[in-house]
Amino acid sequence: MWLEILLASVVGFVIYWFVSRDKEETLPFEEGWWGPGARPTAPEDESIHPFKVETSDEEINDLHRRIEKVRLTPPLEDSRFHYGFNSNYLKKILSYWQTEFDWRKQVEVLNRYPHFKTKIEGLNIHFIHVKPPQLPAGRTPKPLLMVHGWPGSFYEFYNIIPLLTDPKTHGLSDEHVFEVICPSIPGYGFSEASSKKGLNSVATARIFYKLMLRLGFQEFYTQGGDWGSLICTNMAQLVPSHVKGLHLNMAFVLRNFYPLTLFLGPRFRKLFGYTERDMELMYPLKKIFFSLIRESGYMHIQSTKPDTVGCALNDSPVGLAAYILEKFSTWTNAEFRDLEDGGLERKFSLDDLLTIIMIYWTTGTITSSQRFYKENMGHHFMADKHHQMKVHVPMGFAAFPCELLHVPEKWVRFKYPKLISYSYMARGGHFAAFEEPKLLAQDICKFVGLVEQQ
Template identity: 40%
Template sequence: MFVLTALAAGGIAHAQNTTQSESTMPDYSIRPFSIAVPDAALEDLAERLQRTRLPDQIPGTDWAYGTNTDWLTDLLAYWREDFDWRAQERSLNRFDQYITHIDGVDLHFIHQRSPHEQATPLLLTHGWPGSIVEFRHIIDALTHPEEHGGSADDAFHVIAPSLPGFAFSGKPTEPGYNPERMAHMLASLMQRLGYQRYGAQGGDWGGIINRILAARYPDRLIGLHSNFVLASAPRDPDILAATPAADIERREARQAYMANEVGYQQIQGTKPQTLGVGLNDSPAGLAAWIGEKFHGWSDLPEGDIHDKFSREDLLTNISVYWFTQSITSSARIYYENRNVPMNEPLGYVSVPTAGAIFPKEIYLTPRLWAEQSYNIVRWTEMPRGGHFAALEETQLLLNDIRAFFAELE
């Protein structure tokens, strides 16, 4: 489908083997990419972790004031003494990865083709504070379904980009990269890869960006699968009156819970640069900031974050942010979303849409409300799970993706 060029040198530094004059010219080719964190970066991290200075905590407050210090102490000790980044690097590098230049930024992406040629192309779009790491346990099952409880008819070709400013993608050097602009970039990526028709799946910002993609390019999308279905309260009093009371109660309960969980939105939407100074300089601060979100936005009946997320998964995701120094550039998506209006109203999404509704998602939308904004053809109320569905409830999400796209055939 495209010609592979020589492997980009330098791993997280992308291609650094160009001359000065060549480096000023964008490279629109599709270049293979491999993650290769320099040894010096690992040594620097180890030294910083060794010098960690944690704050005090009021006894008995657990997570009420923010990240629990005992939990963080344990995680940082594991990161320093037991976590094997090279093993995780090899695990991520088993996926085929590439870089291409789109709209002023080098865009990194996984492009894992299934051996089944009839497979459906599927765009997987992550959110914040996630990354392509969120999809590490689902890609093999999507591309090789016969090895994971499915059949060849369930096969997908997976395209999983790192959003601009995130992880191994380039960092925007000018304002304006709001979700709408990112949606257009993903459309360009899929077109460059030769996919004329494809499905899209995502949560968090991925769900928002994919919704815009579906609204702007309805002829290109086979279907939209979202575990982050957002819709405003309808103005029609009849629709409001017809909304089941249980749906309203669940929505209000999540709103009440999230009242103490949205401080990050305010600072990242207004002063991300100031926040980024601390998080980019301190691995402990970064782990606390990201770890708090995984704890607070997930379905943890016993309250233990490691019941759902292994230390390896958490620290791999955190390490990707650390080694690429992308916590500040990724947080700017909140600022851009707040300050850069869309070029045109979003409008109704006519693309067939599936909602995978996990009970501990940070926002819950009643189906009747969602139907005013999307062409809802499938709606699955999950028995458990929260915001990071691909990592937290991989099998539930996988089953729903398979079922939805099978129904569209």
Template identity: 40%
Template sequence: MANKTPKTDTKKKTKQKRKSSSKFSLTFGKLFFISAVLAGLWAYCMLKILTTPPDVPKLNLDEYWGPYPMNPKPDLSIRPYEIEFSDIMINDLKERLLHRRPFPPPLEEVGFTYGFNSHFLTRVLDYWQNKYNFKEREQFFNKFDHFVTNIQGLDVHYMHVKPQVSSDVEVIPLLMLHGWPGSVREFYEIIPKLTTLQAGRKFVFEIIAPSLPGFGFSQAPVRPGFGPAEMGIVISNLMKRIGHDKYYVQGGDIGHMMGCILATFFPKNVMGLHTNTPLLLFHPQENIFTVLGVLWPSLIVEPQLQSRMYPLSEHLMRLAEESGYLHIQATKPDTIGIALTDSPAGLAAYILEKFSTWTNDAYKKAGDGNLLAKFSLTHLLDNVLVYWSTNTITTSMRTYAETMNKRFFAMRLDEIPTDVPTWGIKFKHDLVFHPDSMLKLKFKNYLHSTIVEDGGHFAAMENPDILATDIFEAVDMFLQFHNHTKMPETREKVQETPNALETIYQFSVKDIYGKEVKLDKYKGHVLLIVNVASQCGLTDTNYQQLNELYEKYAKSRHLRILAFPCNQFGGQEPGSEKEIIEFAKEKNIKFDIFEKIEVNGEDTHPLWKFLKRTQSGTFGDFIKWNFSKFIVDKNGLPVERFGPNVNPIDLEPHLAKYW
């Protein structure tokens, strides 16, 4: 018996251990299950937070921002305004320039990398003091009509330029919004180009260009809380005062932000937004997209544009170098404002340094910042003088303090989608690049991005011709967009009995040589039908890859490619049939090319009406740009549609489904 006791104890202990282990396993399993459920709920909640847009904030559309006591009967008339550079101001400025202290010499061979080069600043200030013709520039500023009117207690200044055209030309109101450290001076070179009828156009623009409140010739608010949203409301009320209930908007920098706010708060008034700074400032998914792009850049941005965004470390370093001003102005604008208000030399250096490095980051290596490569000293100093003569550098910088704060962030305006059609132009050397995939998070009808292989932040002054042409193209597209999205029941039918057109084989087209071609000749072939242009930024890639697809699959898979030249997008197929034939020969084109046609509007070719009806895109039956692509199966049925930014070579797996 004595020998059995230890065995019994051992068995009991083993059973206890098993029970304990079983309880532990059960407890661990429960904890794991609960943790998994909680993690799933957390992930779901985060997804909802990230993807559920907030409501549009409700703000007071008549909030008073002027000084007290409030005038019970304010003058709400629109009054003519004349810009004046008084003798007192000019003499004071010249005295300050004359008696400026000597500047510390720059370090050797540093260019603008430490800031504005003091050697070159001496040249700029000498010119301003001795050669800048103040009275001549005063006349220049007054070449356009200026007005002022009181909005919500603030005297708001604006330029109003109406075109001189015949009655059969449509005049379209365009609100142009400047940024910082710019002013309405930015628009002087571009305004004549926008108010002059262009060849092939049926409209011109009536320009309304206000000085934003607190900038230049517009009065500043006297109390805190006047952020971008409140500024946008003032601008909206200005347009109503002028008499425009519906209008188009163009802007860059802060002007871009104002345009976004107007499109968010007043989508029924803004008929289209054109921006030369297309970006999202405060959208959480934008940050997620950016980080994902570090691992898979092709998911976020087109391969040919990846260098504008990645390597991310390089671009973040540039932003770190160029955003110090933002932190100062967002926290202590009045401190730096005192220095710049008291010193014209300091003001000129502070503003003009931005016109160097924000035009092209490489310019900072030059001793003169390459400022004169794109601008003249007279034009640059015009803009500086706007701030000096009106004493508004401090009030303009307060806009940053009213933007970079909890109150404005809480509105989450970039997360509120807008249906206003939007178009961006992306200059190569601008401070920030956001791909279309990001921009569409907010702009649900983001129609197009124009890619420019030069240029920087101050587009209207640096590249007025490019910007003006792009604005015309954008508004032309906006007009087509509105014509195609309103009253669908009134759209022109493909023909009286559209349902009878079941395949493309019922159509005939003319080839590039003028010969009638019945499309039933393509029975049994998989087709790729494309609208093409010879002068588009997408031309080289698309023609090369279309050729590649044809050579690879024409014999083995009976693929046929039908290319239709079209001049409706940016006037990028202006040539005659003979010139198009010559271009095709230069490109060694193997596939079939047809006569030049229209793919949108009243004169849309019947084939393309059918294609759009059977395979509608993001904007219904509206073709977005050159190189939209339709796949037609062996039975003549349009089966898939792809936008201009989809490269032909990427269609291989889609085409393979129909071999």
């Protein structure tokens, strides 16, 4: 008993000491060149060009030939998704992919919003830019940069965009109307991959900041989950005066002392600021620990040898689908691993899921997307300066209950001292914008309202 009190006191003192050191600092704004060869001496072409997603009979026929030649291993009896993607259910997906999925129709869906490309630091950066179809008199839209993660894409935001750009038509308040910019991370989908080592989240944040300036935005809001949360955080650390507000549905806050309190949390909940809801989402600790171990094998591979597994995934659409869709199962809800179909169609349509797969397949970017793990985690993970720095812009956080790791408000506030909105979301997991667009849109609007009241 006394030992626990002593430990709690020491941890509490250390936390207080670190929290009190609230020095505001920014990341150095460096320059990069990620294109092939040496950087040209001529100034970079800053023009923005319209872009359209296209396909061809050859592309579709090649896909179908590869699917027809699939060689699957039968699953173990009663294994469900415990060993990874169940190949019996995969057969159903492959049948749908070949006979019912219409890639040409999905290309039209992708082209529903305006696409563009522009050259930044030697790379062709792809983005969609959606403006409101109508605005209340005397109003201007609020620019919002939304950044995806892995294994997602800009397509994750297709259902939330109309809620943000045309809220009244979709039954929401039009107090806040946005124009939304969704770029593809370099090496993902239609954004060109780096030819050089080192393109990490900070470099990506700088590239996206330059994109926003090129579009004429000196101040803007940002939103992200997964890698998008880190990229948007880095942008706030690079250019805090340009980021009006930062809204996240995932936060990298492990470099503080709060995680140490997990072991004492059940006995000293109030001392560490944990709510009853926090306790429900974090305990029993053994369950969370084993869940993280079970779901993180891909991370070790991609942080060390991404190109090896990339060779297989870039050559096989079936392997690519199994590898990616397994994440859309267990990261949406860990309990889905107990189902024969992984619960995939409980939250998503096969058309939407296969569209994400096709973006990776047709662009051949699975390997380059996985390299982002190597660049961010394969060297001195958590030792980079940005992990040690706090973020001093207004911040809002949406805590979805089925996220891979629940982050209590106290943890978030340590990294983001200007946290003004923390919401326990009613439902949803890792792919928040894709899975629960209305809930996320409402929380973004709530946060922006609080920012503008300050």
